[in-house]
Amino acid sequence: MRIALFATCLADTLFPEAAKATVLLLERLGHEVVFPAEQTCCGQMHVNTGYQAAALPLVKRYASVFDPYDVIVAPSGSCVGSIRHQHSMVAAAYGDAGLAARAADVGSRTYELSELLVDVLGVEDVGAYFPHRVTYHPTCHSLRMTRVGDKPLRLLRQVRGLDLVELPAAEQCCGFGGTFAIKNAETSTAMLADKMTNIVSTGADVCTAGDASCLMHIGGGLSRLRTGVRTVHLAEILASTEFTS
Amino acid sequence: MSTFLGMPATAPRGVGHLRGDQTFPRAAHDALGNSQLRRNLRHATTTIRGKSGKVIAELPDWQELRDAGSAIKADVMARLPELLEELEARVTEAGGVVHWAADANEANEIVTRLVRETGSSRVIKVKSMATQEIGLNEALEEAGITPVETDLAELIVQLGDDKPSHILVPAIHRNRSEIREIFLRAMPGVDPALTDDPPVLAAAARRYLRETFLSTEVAVSGANFAIAATGTLGVVESEGNGRMCLTLPDTLITVMGIEKVLPTWRDLEVFLQLLPRASTGERMNPYTTMWTGVTPGDGPQNFHLVLLDNGRSAVLADTAGRQALHCIRCSACLNVCPVYERTGGHSYGSVYPGPIGAVLSPQLTGVADNASLPYASSLCGACFDACPVKIDIPSLLVHLRNQVPHPPAERAAMAAAAYTMARPRLYANAQRAAKLARIAGRRGRGLPPPFSGWTAGRDLPEFPSQTFRDWWAER
């Protein structure tokens, strides 16, 4: 299958390993990955901070850059949620009905990585090997906006060598929330503290998730506290093999 | 500036409790530093989440009930004028008197006048969000009338000279030993040997209020619903203080937001299943009282219904925002909110705290008066899933953020980011420039405001040696 990658601005800039892993994983599974170079950002930060008009060019860009592709994947439940649920709204409010329809259509062809693997490609065992004790944080937007359900866990359970441990209060927010972490930094930090306590209590050496943003937040806290727990994007675990690990 | 009188209007300033005197982050700062408060909140919200989840799981048709509840409320909003007129006609036919209050000031004036006309200088009150919203107690006190809160939690708040911090359990921020201290300090005639055992505390409230219930001639209540087709009102409660207020006095004055009307009697079959399970986590609350006008020989013989706008018409005028009026005040969204759990209700500065308060308060006052509240959420979405009438609170928050007057520096930064993101080559150059800037600086510490809050508790990631797009280009 020919799959267009939306790398997301965050992974592109700060966490390229997540986007690279997505490419290498899909290619290993026999698919062709293309990266339309005109892509930038989905505009979620603008929409969620209250700048919908400013997000319009980004919504337009996403729709036009990815319209030619039947299947689009992004290694982020949050960005996919924004594309599916916010793009047509912004387009309808600040653009026109034609753009809104196109945004909704392109959005319906955009999948989060675990959705693409399980629902579209019909695979749960991706042949990965990752010999670590891992706990999974279901990020809020993966869980409640994109609604990926237990697909990431089904994929992780098939990874050889991986010891999956349940995260207490897993469905509680880590406190990132985009600009929330800046505008309400203290509340965000209090939420993060509880998330880290729960992560450390599992004894895992790796915390994984489907969103680089939440992992940046959690990882930043775990690093500051020198807990020794690493954050690794789900795509990187799924892309790992005995040769890379 | 002149405004056409019939245009929707927000709640007036200077009256009631919809506006805090500091921003959410500032108020939250104090709450976050109070470890006792955080323990109390964590214990209470964890308890109620467990109870509620259990009784909701007993119903195989919970989602269908939510769908029906949501649709009934949407229908109510679409037909509000005719439903209010119908309600007025039915209540009047049944012997009640209907009053219309455009805002908090008018509602307070009406209630004060009605109480004065009875000659009574004291009223007993059933817990009511509407009367807290308008600051009725303060207005009554100013007029020389003593309002006595009879709900246990409201009593704790009133005796403690405190403010409510939760829609359902206004004293949720207090634990049993704090409640004992408040009773010992402020409850006249309390047994000095009072313990902090909850049944003992409840019994103290029973003894304290008994005589007041039996000797007060006027009660003030809110309403959980009003049936337009029959003129029936209902109050859902637990302790029996509601029954006391709604049964014993000669005069009952009920203050109700105009959005609380329901079309038909049958609609109750939906809300009486949704509300208790979402709210107190019970299959049914201990007591629900329903009355239609006046029943000769049974209950109050004078009934007044005050229909309150106070900003609701302004909420209704916002087509995207009007679903906030579907709220049935169950407080399920508070109990699942990770922000509420850590900051408590006082941080929101309004009688409506938590996720629904973060949307409803700015909607009722106009967003400029509560500009920090739409940001008091990480948009995690737990509130949407918990809402028994499916109010999409995260989308409403995003909608309101789009109306907030933004700080100029933030506006400029957002515009610059959008400009860059809309131009791929500029964007790629900016990625490289950012990396160089970071390499020049120290890793992850001491960023300037507004980012200093981030680096106070977290490290920033190392900049990678290569962006993804550079890696791709080199393949």
Place this chain on the structure above:
Amino acid sequence: MSSRDLILGRVRAALRDAPVVAEVPREYRQGGRAVDVEVLVDRLVDYKAEVHRVSSAEVVGAVAAIVGGEAAVLVPPGLPESWRPAGAFVDDDLAPDRIAAADAVLTAAAVAVAETGTIVLDASPDQGRRIITLLPDVHICVLRTDQVVAAVPDAVARLDPRRPLTWISGPSATSDIELNRVEGVHGPRHLHVLLVAD
């Protein structure tokens, strides 16, 4: 302009977009399901009501067993004679302090909801004025099994909204202290249900 006209004018102005609303989906479970009295008993007991299964001839004896033969039992004027304890006094528009002085009140019921453990009083002559089931500390309620319905929709369909209604689910309780349920605040602290099958 009256406030009535002002508010209705504002609300009409707010609805200028003329929202079109689809029909309410009522896919939830409707009334008419089979009644399981055991569910009612389970739910009543769960919320700290005491349930006694008796025949109608045993009501008087059961009341005596609960409150003692000498107790002052208040009854509404329309309570069936066969259920009345010998010394019962009738609510003949009694003053509140007389009602509050009763050791217990004995009433019939209008309907009960199995799924929620709820008894509804509708102020019929065998249930009386609302005040009589409010002030005494013990409420004994005689419930015929044919008055039990499966779920809330059945009860709503059976009730007349023009009557004053009191829905009772267990004794008075509060969750206001640390969100734990505690029985017994202002209403009757003891609820006994005499479940009569004949």
